[in-house]
Amino acid sequence: MTQVYKVLSILLEYPTKDLTAHWDEMNQLINELPNLATEDNKLLSGFTRWAASLSLTKFQAEYVNNFDMTAENSLYLTYHLFDEQDRDRGPALIELTELYKTTGFEIGSGELPDYLPLILEYVSTMDDKASALAFLQQTSQAADIIASNLEKNESPYAPLVRMVARHGHVEDIAA
Numbered sequence: 001m002t003q004v005y006k007v008l009s010i011l012l013e014y015p016t017k018d019l020t021a022h023w024d025e026m027n028q029l030i031n032e033l034p035n036l037a038t039e040d041n042k043l044l045s046g047f048t049r050w051a052a053s054l055s056l057t058k059f060q061a062e063y064v065n066n067f068d069m070t071a072e073n074s075l076y077l078t079y080h081l082f083d084e085q086d087r088d089r090g091p092a093l094i095e096l097t098e099l100y101k102t103t104g105f106e107i108g109s110g111e112l113p114d115y116l117p118l119i120l121e122y123v124s125t126m127d128d129k130a131s132a133l134a135f136l137q138q139t140s141q142a143a144d145i146i147a148s149n150l151e152k153n154e155s156p157y158a159p160l161v162r163m164v165a166r167h168g169h170v171e172d173i174a175a
Contacts, residue, residue: 002132004033004040006124009117011047011160012075015059023052043159050156066157072149075116077142116143120164133167140168 007030010019019026030036030044051059067073074080082089096113100106105122107113119139126132143165150158 002124002126002129003029004036004044004124005120005132005136007033007044008160008164009120009124011044011051012117012120012157015051015056015063017056020052020056020059023048040163043163047156047160062156066150066153066155070149070153073146073153073155075146076112077114077116077119077139079114080142080145116146116161116164136164136168138168140165143168 007026010026013019027045027048030041030048033041036044054062067075071079078089078092082092093113097107100113100122103122103125105125107118111118113119116139119135123132123136126135143161147158147162147165150161
């Protein structure tokens with residue numbers, strides 16, 4: 001049910017050689033996702049076709065240009081919800097870390113808990129559809145902001161983030 005969020009998590013992570021070596025498997029996984037809306041299948045498949053057409057170095061450069069060089073596109077959600085000096089940002093990060101701990105979800109590689117690919121990975125581990133939707137709805141405001149910023153720049157990543165935002169607004173999770 002929430003496997004689509006694992007796919008989105010992988011596609012929104014910094015590109016690795018491991019990912020680029022397995023485009024066929026990724027496309028197969030996308031095509032086998034249960035209950036995936038046709039629109040979402042086309043969106044994910046289109047992104048993987050685009051990404052697979054690039055060398056790893058070019059793909060990584062695209063990622064850096066889209067997310068690391070432009071603060072408005074940051075995949076750290078609290079950046080978009082609080083002013084940079086806002087004292088509420090720290091407690092929000094701590095609260096999210098504690099939530100992960102209480103559910104047994106581990107944050108690897110020193111990542112901050114509000115990193116969108118990490119949040120999507122967390123949602124992909126949730127068994128209860130209603131809980132997954134409720135959690136995802138909490139990300140929709142920041143995802144909307146990021147998607148709009150990426151759309152202004154015609155980023156190939158914009159449809160992925162827009163898909164996250166859209167799923168956070170709907171009553172029923174598509175997959």
